[in-house]
Amino acid sequence: MASIFEPFRIKSVEPLTFTTREQRVQLLKEAKNNVFLIKAEHVLIDLLTDSGTSAMSAQQWAGMMVGDESYAGAKSYFRFQEKVHQITGFKNIIPTHQGRAAEKIIFTLLGGKGKTFVSNTFFDTTRGNIEFSGAEALDFLTEEGKIPHHIADFKGNIDTKALEEYIQKRGAENIPMCVMTITNNSGGGQPVSLQNIRETAAICKKYQILFFIDACRFAENAYFIKQREKGYENKSILEISQEIFSLADGCTMSAKKDALVNIGGFLAMNDDKLALESKNLLIITEGFPTYGGLAGRDLEAIAQGLEEVLDEEYLKYRIGSIQYMGEKLKAAGVPLILPTGGHAVYLDAKNFLPHIPASELPGIALTNALYIEGGIRGVEIGSLMFGKYDENGNHIAPPMELVRLAIPRRVYTQSHLDFVCDTAIKVYQQKENYKGYKITYESPLLRHFTAHMEAL
Numbered sequence: 001m002a003s004i005f006e007p008f009r010i011k012s013v014e015p016l017t018f019t020t021r022e023q024r025v026q027l028l029k030e031a032k033n034n035v036f037l038i039k040a041e042h043v044l045i046d047l048l049t050d051s052g053t054s055a056m057s058a059q060q061w062a063g064m065m066v067g068d069e070s071y072a073g074a075k076s077y078f079r080f081q082e083k084v085h086q087i088t089g090f091k092n093i094i095p096t097h098q099g100r101a102a103e104k105i106i107f108t109l110l111g112g113k114g115k116t117f118v119s120n121t122f123f124d125t126t127r128g129n130i131e132f133s134g135a136e137a138l139d140f141l142t143e144e145g146k147i148p149h150h151i152a153d154f155k156g157n158i159d160t161k162a163l164e165e166y167i168q169k170r171g172a173e174n175i176p177m178c179v180m181t182i183t184n185n186s187g188g189g190q191p192v193s194l195q196n197i198r199e200t201a202a203i204c205k206k207y208q209i210l211f212f213i214d215a216c217r218f219a220e221n222a223y224f225i226k227q228r229e230k231g232y233e234n235k236s237i238l239e240i241s242q243e244i245f246s247l248a249d250g251c252t253m254s255a256k257k258d259a260l261v262n263i264g265g266f267l268a269m270n271d272d273k274l275a276l277e278s279k280n281l282l283i284i285t286e287g288f289p290t291y292g293g294l295a296g297r298d299l300e301a302i303a304q305g306l307e308e309v310l311d312e313e314y315l316k317y318r319i320g321s322i323q324y325m326g327e328k329l330k331a332a333g334v335p336l337i338l339p340t341g342g343h344a345v346y347l348d349a350k351n352f353l354p355h356i357p358a359s360e361l362p363g364i365a366l367t368n369a370l371y372i373e374g375g376i377r378g379v380e381i382g383s384l385m386f387g388k389y390d391e392n393g394n395h396i397a398p399p400m401e402l403v404r405l406a407i408p409r410r411v412y413t414q415s416h417l418d419f420v421c422d423t424a425i426k427v428y429q430q431k432e433n434y435k436g437y438k439i440t441y442e443s444p445l446l447r448h449f450t451a452h453m454e455a456l
């Protein structure tokens with residue numbers, strides 16, 4: 001496998017803190033065997049999320065210094081607005097403090113009881129905001145996207161046939177919007193093809209349903225299109241991105257992903273009336289429309305980040321890092337989801353630790369083993385996060401037991417990722433040593449964040 005070439009040199013460093021295996025066993029015990037409850041300073045390589053964890057560039061930090069903090073009409077807003085307009089072409093651009101704030105506004109305006117929103121796959125906060133409005137959120141991922149080990153280029157695609165059939169059955173007047181999530185976060189960062197976006201846009205147009213992009217990882221998606229879709233080999237990432245957005249009526253964006261910043265987001269759309277209503281809601285929840293819950297310096301950093309994320313050398317390194325890890329782990333026989341997507345590697349804990357049944361949380365066993373052996377923090381996406389109980393209190397397992405290793409942008413080098421792979425391989429080679437867990441405390445909602453567990 002080709003080595004990773006980091007397209008930057010390092011000017012400012014942040015030391016890592018080292019712990020011994022013995023200390024980590026103790027720290028994990030004190031954290032009730034839940035890595036969410038460990039202090040970040042006791043983690044060596046933190047792969048909990050790629051959200052808000054990017055390293056900013058020297059240019060972004062310089063932007064922080066020249067940020068205009070005027071309440072209204074700040075220079076930084078116009079720089080931000082121009083950059084977002086260049087990429088998306090949308091007429092109205094509204095800054096928000098992060099992605100879910102944009103979602104809250106648009107779904108408050110369009111949602112409500114009796115409405116249905118459709119998507120390739122809604123991300124949890126998007127679904128949460130839709131359901132909070134009283135509406136329902138339905139996913140129409142293609143069948144191939146649902147098969148973890150099926151190799152295909154665009155496993156994030158929406159099933160256009162199923163979508164259109166549903167629209168006819170439900171009645172377009174009950175469906176205010178279709179949201180295309182690029183890349184499909186919940187589905188492992190799998191990309192959506194431009195052809196699929198184009199066909200979906202046409203369906204939405206035919207039935208007069210708004211078509212929005214959940215744009216968190218638009219540049220990573222555009223890079224996959226360039227690599228994999230015929231006719232896009234020679235287009236720039238900017239051109240591909242512009243084509244994607246030109247097919248939509250608007251977008252929501254978490255700048256904590258592909259804008260390479262630690263906080264921020266936006267809502268953008270062509271419709272002036274909807275934009276005006278959005279701004280009115282923004283003013284009472286986020287702030288004045290030219291800062292929307294952010295400081296002027298944040299807007300500068302987002303504008304600069306959006307410029308840098310379009311750089312192909314960066315994206316080659318970014319997507320290449322994930323591919324590199326996938327190939328290395330696969331070569332050692334480690335069970336994982338292939339092909340790897342844009343922002344994370346997903347270990348298949350069910351096949352990794354086959355001696356641990358779903359009711360004993362194999363994903364937690366693997367997550368905790370990675371912490372104990374290497375100080376690495378991943379996140380379980382399996383029975384702890386999604387498991388339920390039947391009426392007799394028996395465990396109902398979700399279809400998959402996964403451990404996600406999300407890679408922060410521009411933060412870790414090849415040596416770090418090699419260390420992560422070597423640790424995972426070591427854990428795999430001595431997998432019989434690891435035992436399952438049982439839950440000793442759980443909250444009624446989103447229990448994985450705060451659960452306490454005990455080793456069996």
Ligand SMILES: *Cc1c(COP(=O)(O)O)cnc(C)c1O
Nearest residue numbers: 098099100123125185216254256
């Ligand atoms: C992160 C994310 C969001 C929500 O953004 P926040 O900035 O975390 O509020 C929405 N959709 C997708 C696909 C995401 O990955």
